[in-house]
Amino acid sequence: MAEATQPNSDHEEDSGRRDFLNYLAIGVGAVGAASFAWPIINSMNPSKDVLALASIEVDLSQIDVGSAIKVVWRGKPVFIRHRTEKEIEEAKAVDISTLIDPETDADRVQNADWLIIVGVCTHLGCIPMGTADGEPRGEYDGWFCPCHGSHYDSSGRIRKGPSPTNLLVPTYTFLTDSTVRIG
Amino acid sequence: MSNHPAPNFKNPVIRWVDSRLPVFSYVHAEYGVFPMPKNLNYFWNFGALAMVVLMVMILTGIMLAMQYTPNVDLAFNSVERIMRDVNSGWLLRYIHMNGASMFFIVVYIHIFRGMYYGSYKNPRELLWILGVVILVLMMATAFMGYVLPWGQMSFWGATVITNLFSAFPLIGESIVQWLWGGFSVDNPTLNRFFALHYLLPFIIIAVVALHVVALHVVKSNNPDGIEVRGPQDTVPFHPYFTAKDSLGLAVFLFIFAFFVFFAPNYMGHPDNYIEANPLVTPPHIVPEWYFLPYYAILRSFVDGWWIYEIFFGWWSEAKLAGVLAMFGSLIIVAVLPWLDTSKVRSCRYRPIYKWAVILFLINFIILGWVGGKPAEEPYVTIAQGATMYYFFHFLILTPLIGWIERPKPLPASISEPVLKAGSGAQFAGASAAKMEKS
Ligand code: HEM
Numbered sequence: 001m002a003e004a005t006q007p008n009s010d011h012e013e014d015s016g017r018r019d020f021l022n023y024l025a026i027g028v029g030a031v032g033a034a035s036f037a038w039p040i041i042n043s044m045n046p047s048k049d050v051l052a053l054a055s056i057e058v059d060l061s062q063i064d065v066g067s068a069i070k071v072v073w074r075g076k077p078v079f080i081r082h083r084t085e086k087e088i089e090e091a092k093a094v095d096i097s098t099l100i101d102p103e104t105d106a107d108r109v110q111n112a113d114w115l116i117i118v119g120v121c122t123h124l125g126c127i128p129m130g131t132a133d134g135e136p137r138g139e140y141d142g143w144f145c146p147c148h149g150s151h152y153d154s155s156g157r158i159r160k161g162p163s164p165t166n167l168l169v170p171t172y173t174f175l176t177d178s179t180v181r182i183g
Numbered sequence: 184m185s186n187h188p189a190p191n192f193k194n195p196v197i198r199w200v201d202s203r204l205p206v207f208s209y210v211h212a213e214y215g216v217f218p219m220p221k222n223l224n225y226f227w228n229f230g231a232l233a234m235v236v237l238m239v240m241i242l243t244g245i246m247l248a249m250q251y252t253p254n255v256d257l258a259f260n261s262v263e264r265i266m267r268d269v270n271s272g273w274l275l276r277y278i279h280m281n282g283a284s285m286f287f288i289v290v291y292i293h294i295f296r297g298m299y300y301g302s303y304k305n306p307r308e309l310l311w312i313l314g315v316v317i318l319v320l321m322m323a324t325a326f327m328g329y330v331l332p333w334g335q336m337s338f339w340g341a342t343v344i345t346n347l348f349s350a351f352p353l354i355g356e357s358i359v360q361w362l363w364g365g366f367s368v369d370n371p372t373l374n375r376f377f378a379l380h381y382l383l384p385f386i387i388i389a390v391v392a393l394h395v396v397a398l399h400v401v402k403s404n405n406p407d408g409i410e411v412r413g414p415q416d417t418v419p420f421h422p423y424f425t426a427k428d429s430l431g432l433a434v435f436l437f438i439f440a441f442f443v444f445f446a447p448n449y450m451g452h453p454d455n456y457i458e459a460n461p462l463v464t465p466p467h468i469v470p471e472w473y474f475l476p477y478y479a480i481l482r483s484f485v486d487g488w489w490i491y492e493i494f495f496g497w498w499s500e501a502k503l504a505g506v507l508a509m510f511g512s513l514i515i516v517a518v519l520p521w522l523d524t525s526k527v528r529s530c531r532y533r534p535i536y537k538w539a540v541i542l543f544l545i546n547f548i549i550l551g552w553v554g555g556k557p558a559e560e561p562y563v564t565i566a567q568g569a570t571m572y573y574f575f576h577f578l579i580l581t582p583l584i585g586w587i588e589r590p591k592p593l594p595a596s597i598s599e600p601v602l603k604a605g606s607g608a609q610f611a612g613a614s615a616a617k618m619e620k621s
């Protein structure tokens with residue numbers, strides 16, 4: 001018996017060491033492969049030149065009260081609306097507990113006169129209508145997305161339709177009263 | 184793979200090569216004497232047709248790539264140049280454009296053939312799954328190809344479809360930016376789509392090769408869905424199926440050529456001849472026709488639909504539910520071999536399931552039709568009903584019918600009906616050619 005177990009346990013000890021070496025080799029290989037995979041995957045992320053173009057400055061002095069413009073930022077439109085008193089009042093008056101994505105108007109603007117939002121429907125990425133004169137503005141005095149019928153209000157919040165969230169507010173800073181840097 | 188002895192080639196060069204690399208023996212075994220059930224009908228042509236279309240796509244695609252420029256400022260004009268200035272450029276492009284549609288028609292018929300005659304069942308499950316993998320790769324290829332001409336539909340189709348990934352919680356937004364290589368569909372996106380559109384067809388070839396190897400292990404199913412019992416049930420691939428596939432190919436090429444020469448833009452969308460404009464969305468975005476059934480499933484999931492509320496409403500947004508259902512609608516096809524509980528393969532002998540499969544096809548066509556309509560009533564309700572039926576067919580009807588149905592008696596062998604019809608024919612093999620269509 002003892003003679004039989006002796007070589008056996010030897011063998012077990014041996015195979016334990018061999019397994020360890022095996023796992024070690026596989027582990028080192030896996031870490032190596034992963035650290036090679038990451039730069040490859042990461043190369044598809046936005047590059048430095050794309051990131052460098054990621055901010056723009058806009059002159060607001062030409063935008064009359066009640067009208068809006070579209071500017072291109074990071075390849076997509078940003079809506080800048082010079083809101084009227086009525087639009088500001090409407091945006092503030094809403095009981096936010098009734099909203100699909102509750103947010104106060106004050107959380108969405110730095111200066112109540114200017115609404116600055118990314119003009120990309122949060123449903124599947126169409127451009128909502130309502131910036132240019134004469135375009136339909138939906139039932140809440142804001143924007144209307146024709147693709148699947150989302151209505152946004154004068155604060156760019158989703159009020160009706162399939163979009164899950166409000167139109168995005170980009171990061172921006174007022175450099176002077178009439179210029180803003182977006183991004 | 185086959186136990187046929189290698190033929191004795193007369194040509195010494197062929198003999199020399201073959202004894203070092205047995206390509207000639209391989210072709211002889213797999214396409215010369217390979218045993219095919221002798222009762223196959225014309226539905227068995229579509230695999231060969233798909234193979235031909237794939238080759239045509241690769242050939243025309245490579246020629247187009249020599250003229251095409253993947254850059255947002257130049258892409259649209261480079262395609263217009265192909266159409267107007269490049270010698271035969273219009274022909275190459277129209278073949279490639281309509282070839283994509285032909286590819287999907289052929290493959291859809293090929294898949295439906297499999298469903299009707301039970302070709303997915305033991306032992307052909309893996310063959311079936313490889314087929315679904317090919318379908319998914321084709322969809323990815325065609326989707327990215329459609330982006331290349333950089334028209335309005337290219338751009339907005341790409342935007343809407345890539346945005347689907349934003350539905351995934353937490354990581355969704357990063358995935359989408361990673362796919363784009365930026366903050367919207369733009370030049371980096373176009374470049375990588377071109378690279379991948381060039382690559383994927385070659386991966387398709389590799390999967391097709393596996394599909395064919397698997398086929399030649401388990402061999403072809405047949406319209407009776409019963410096993411081949413011996414040589415009396417088969418005919419050699421050549422000349423029987425080389426001839427039959429050629430005839431089918433000739434008819435198919437007529438139809439293909441009709442579209443290329445007389446209705447090249449019939450299956451396309453006019454908005455794609457307007458250059459992409461990231462600031463203006465066309466009022467009605469539709470994908471290519473072959474994606475419409477899945478697009479209908481995607482759009483069916485909206486707040487308030489009771490199916491959505493019961494199965495998804497309590498844990499997921501409608502947008503995510505639609506995305507999951509759309510991917511699910513393809514995965515469910517792959518697991519069909521395990522959803523079907525019947526031992527009988529062919530619908531010829533399945534009086535109830537036969538109608539279920541036909542209804543499934545009609546429902547699939549309805550899904551495709553509503554997928555192209557605007558998202559308003561009554562289309563939304565129709566799309567939701569058809570979406571429900573799609574899953575009901577796979578998850579409820581298919582297992583259930585397998586249990587309750589009493590199949591018709593199966594013939595003892597493939598040649599039995601042949602022998603009965605051709606009374607006095609002693610050697611079934613001798614009358615095979617005549618009987619092949621029975
Ligand atoms: C699985 C096979 C393939 C499918 C299903 C497919 C599908 C498509 C589709 C739907 C288009 C858009 C057609 C249009 O509206 O203009 C396209 C364009 C294009 N494809 Fe492919 N393709 C395939 C293989 C290839 C291959 C192998 C290449 C070689 C590089 C290629 C190169 C191109 C090029 C350069 C374009 C842009 C020119 C154009 O729009 O006509 N394709 N492809």
Ligand code: FES
Pocket residue numbers: 121122123124125126145146147148149150161162163
């Ligand atoms: S993309 Fe705007 S409603 Fe769907």
